[in-house]
Amino acid sequence: KAGVTQTPRYLIKTRGQQVTLSCSPISGHRSVSWYQQTPGQGLQFLFEYFSETQRNKGNFPGRFSGRQFSNSRSEMNVSTLELGDSALYLCASSLRAGGFTDTQYFGPGTRLTVL
Amino acid sequence: GENVEQHPSTLSVQEGDSAVIKCTYSDSASNYFPWYKQELGKRPQLIIDIRSNVGEKKDQRIAVTLNKTAKHFSLHITETQPEDSAVYFCAAITGGSYIPTFGRGTSLIVHP
Numbered sequence: 001k002a003g004v005t006q007t008p009r010y011l012i013k014t015r016g017q018q019v020t021l022s023c024s025p026i027s028g029h030r031s032v033s034w035y036q037q038t039p040g041q042g043l044q045f046l047f048e049y050f051s052e053t054q055r056n057k058g059n060f061p062g063r064f065s066g067r068q069f070s071n072s073r074s075e076m077n078v079s080t081l082e083l084g085d086s087a088l089y090l091c092a093s094s095l096r097a098g099g100f101t102d103t104q105y106f107g108p109g110t111r112l113t114v115l
Numbered sequence: 116g117e118n119v120e121q122h123p124s125t126l127s128v129q130e131g132d133s134a135v136i137k138c139t140y141s142d143s144a145s146n147y148f149p150w151y152k153q154e155l156g157k158r159p160q161l162i163i164d165i166r167s168n169v170g171e172k173k174d175q176r177i178a179v180t181l182n183k184t185a186k187h188f189s190l191h192i193t194e195t196q197p198e199d200s201a202v203y204f205c206a207a208i209t210g211g212s213y214i215p216t217f218g219r220g221t222s223l224i225v226h227p
Contacts, residue, residue: 043159043204043217056214059116090158104149106158 004107025093032074050097121218138205145207
């Protein structure tokens with residue numbers, strides 16, 4: 001089976017712009033979670049989607065949003081980018097909802113740099 | 116909300132030694148505790164996990180112990196090898212919310 005894929009792998013944006021990141025889960029997996037990883041804050045949970053519905057959300061401002069499509073692919077959007085949004089954005093997929101009690105498989109991440 | 120503290124932040128050992136990483140959590144409702152390994156430039160990978168109804172779990176050279184009373188859980192790696200060098204993250208998940216809270220990570224360096 002192909003693993004979790006994320007596009008693009010690298011992205012450079014300027015402050016105030018918006019960005020959309022994409023995640024394709026492992027075939028058959030219906031849960032997709034998103035994480036932000038920075039040297040300062042470590043790994044932080046953004047949100048989880050299952051069957052096109054957001055099931056859980058971490059402590060991030062409303063500028064961070066996401067969605068999931070009927071084929072389980074997910075997108076994450078960040079609007080009005082700030083310098084502090086520079087990070088590695090990881091998605092992870094799992095079979096079932098409440099995804100974290102299932103084994104999660106991470107994608108390679110998208111490295112976002114905000115100038 | 117949940118708070119997870121992980122220690123040490125850096126651990127340097129000689130090949131063949133044992134390594135122990137400890138995490139403490141604050142929410143007594145947390146019931147699932149995975150450990151992830153992230154090699155430099157690579158994605159995190161689950162290496163072992165434990166649920167609150169179990170005190171210890173072992174998988175070859177890796178083991179995890181959980182003390183619910185003290186609210187801490189530890190990762191034990193025996194007979195360390197250079198390929199064990201990586202950053203290890205712990206996490207705690209509260210059953211009701213399924214929102215994971217991560218420790219800040221431990222950089223393990225195994226010297227040949």
